[in-house]
Amino acid sequence: MTEPEQSYELATARLEEIIRRLDSGEAGLRETLDLVKEGRTLVEYCAGELEAVSQGLDEIKLDELIARLEAQSPEGE
Amino acid sequence: MDESPQTPAGIEGSALKGPFAVGAYAEMLREELRGRARLQLFGEIWTLRRSKARVYFELRDARGAVPCAMWTDKFEALGEVGSALSDGAQIVVAGGPDYYPGSKTSSPSFSFDVSDLRIAGEGDLLAQLAALRRQLQGEGLFEPQKLLARPQLPRTIGVITSETGKARDDILAGLERRGWAGKLVWGFAPVQDRQAASAITQALTDLAGTPQVETIIVARGGGSLADLFAFCDETLCRTVAMLRVPVIASVGHHTDQTLIDDVAAESCSTPTHAAEAAVPLDINGERAALRASTGALSRNAGVAVVGRARALAALARVPGTHIARQRRELHQDARELRAAGQRRLLLERERSATAAEVLRRKAVAGAGPDKLARLRTLEGLSIALSAHDPKGVLERGYAIVDDGDGNVITTAAQARAAEDLRLQFADDAVDAKITGSDD
Numbered sequence: 001m002t003e004p005e006q007s008y009e010l011a012t013a014r015l016e017e018i019i020r021r022l023d024s025g026e027a028g029l030r031e032t033l034d035l036v037k038e039g040r041t042l043v044e045y046c047a048g049e050l051e052a053v054s055q056g057l058d059e060i061k062l063d064e065l066i067a068r069l070e071a072q073s074p075e076g077e
Numbered sequence: 078m079d080e081s082p083q084t085p086a087g088i089e090g091s092a093l094k095g096p097f098a099v100g101a102y103a104e105m106l107r108e109e110l111r112g113r114a115r116l117q118l119f120g121e122i123w124t125l126r127r128s129k130a131r132v133y134f135e136l137r138d139a140r141g142a143v144p145c146a147m148w149t150d151k152f153e154a155l156g157e158v159g160s161a162l163s164d165g166a167q168i169v170v171a172g173g174p175d176y177y178p179g180s181k182t183s184s185p186s187f188s189f190d191v192s193d194l195r196i197a198g199e200g201d202l203l204a205q206l207a208a209l210r211r212q213l214q215g216e217g218l219f220e221p222q223k224l225l226a227r228p229q230l231p232r233t234i235g236v237i238t239s240e241t242g243k244a245r246d247d248i249l250a251g252l253e254r255r256g257w258a259g260k261l262v263w264g265f266a267p268v269q270d271r272q273a274a275s276a277i278t279q280a281l282t283d284l285a286g287t288p289q290v291e292t293i294i295v296a297r298g299g300g301s302l303a304d305l306f307a308f309c310d311e312t313l314c315r316t317v318a319m320l321r322v323p324v325i326a327s328v329g330h331h332t333d334q335t336l337i338d339d340v341a342a343e344s345c346s347t348p349t350h351a352a353e354a355a356v357p358l359d360i361n362g363e364r365a366a367l368r369a370s371t372g373a374l375s376r377n378a379g380v381a382v383v384g385r386a387r388a389l390a391a392l393a394r395v396p397g398t399h400i401a402r403q404r405r406e407l408h409q410d411a412r413e414l415r416a417a418g419q420r421r422l423l424l425e426r427e428r429s430a431t432a433a434e435v436l437r438r439k440a441v442a443g444a445g446p447d448k449l450a451r452l453r454t455l456e457g458l459s460i461a462l463s464a465h466d467p468k469g470v471l472e473r474g475y476a477i478v479d480d481g482d483g484n485v486i487t488t489a490a491q492a493r494a495a496e497d498l499r500l501q502f503a504d505d506a507v508d509a510k511i512t513g514s515d516d
Contacts, residue, residue, distance in 0.1 A: 008230040008358075015370050022377035032381035039374045046367055050360060052232050053259035057252070062235070062264040062283055069287070 103178030115173035146188040218318035222342040231291035235284035240265035244348040251352025256360030274310030296348040308335040327351035471503035
């Protein structure tokens with residue numbers, strides 16, 4: 001069984017859902033603690049995604065990328 | 078027509094002239110065809126193919142067809158009109174018949190030598206474009222790109238544009254505005270010459286085949302519709318429609334939309350907008366939102382734990398508070414009762430004192446002037462009473478006789494009968510016995 005693919009938009013959508021539930025004040029103590037734990041995991045994931053596109057612009061020409069990929073590809077494959 | 082010295086004998090019995098050498102005949106035929114009137118033809122263009130020197134196609138209609146050829150330099154001079162030609166397009170050609178006589182080593186051919194060409198049919202390039210647009214739309218090719226999932230935060234973006242154009246700088250500016258600084262793969266390609274469509278198609282295919290590339294931008298700064306015809310190329314547009322990576326196009330005008338704008342996932346008016354469409358999220362804004370989310374989680378966690386702890390503490394205090402309040406109320410009640418009792422006592426005491434005074438005053442008033450006389454009478458009566466007191470009589474020498482049981486003996490007969498008597502003197506009693514009789 002594979003886990004559903006995570007994405008920034010899915011993570012932020014779930015995070016918003018969690019905060020709405022918490023802010024409603026309807027969650028009990030156990031649910032609140034579970035939601036907070038899940039929310040913090042999502043925040044970490046999202047922060048990682050933002051960090052990945054904040055490392056500084058990395059520009060490469062398509063020809064060079066193809067050449068690099070072909071060089072990496074094992075011969076005969 | 079000259080006969081060659083090696084001319085063979087003709088067909089026996091034939092009435093026709095000759096035989097003649099075929100090369101001479103071919104040259105004569107070519108000259109005859111070239112001598113025919115030059116004119117314009119119209120029909121559908123089919124099977125366009127290029128060689129280094131010539132461009133070949135067929136002009137057809139329902140009744141027949143003519144093979145056509147055009148010198149490449151003349152075809153190139155048509156500009157982007159040439160790019161818009163596709164099978165079935167209605168065109169008008171100008172020229173005349175020609176014949177290539179061939180040689181011992183090459184085949185002859187007939188063709189209509191085209192010196193000029195224009196797109197006909199509905200009248201112009203736009204009509205031709207509209208027909209292709211209807212065809213692609215009818216095949217449902219406008220939809221697939223729009224149904225693709227668009228990454229909100231792509232790590233790698235592919236860009237197809239001219240290496241020297243302004244679009245490149247505009248894209249970088251758009252990405253910087255988003256705060257995006259990921260990986261950019263530049264697929265530089267010519268965007269307006271005759272090779273543009275095929276070069277762009279190739280770059281698209283290559284970028285889409287690169288696993289890291291999540292979104293592709295195809296950008297050009299604008300230009301006349303004729304200049305933009307590379308982006309209306311049927312093969313290019315069909316390729317875009319079938320890609321599994323979303324393509325954001327920014328090549329046309331507001332007024333002259335190219336076909337790639339129709340088949341792409343999104344069409345933008347400027348390369349800057351295309352860059353912003355490729356990264357829909359503002360990175361700095363997202364960071365702020367994430368900080369807010371973190372704050373909300375911490376706040377809720379705090380409220381959940383601390384708030385409930387306070388509520389529990391408050392609940393724990395309730396019984397003690399209740400008892401203390403009850404005790405305070407009881408003490409208050411007791412104090413009020415005591416105070417009320419004392420007030421009533423004082424009141425009653427005051428009332429009693431008042432009543433006693435009233436009685437005393439009434440008694441005094443009631444006693445009045447007779448008090449002295451009554452005291453005197455009382456004194457007289459007291460004296461009289463003392464005179465009758467038996468104790469006084471006994472002190473004077475008398476005795477009381479009884480039978481010992483308290484029955485007073487007042488006669489001699491009673492004394493004789495009783496025999497045993499008791500004599501009560503003032504100081505004590507003495508028992509006595511009747512021993513004789515006076516009888």
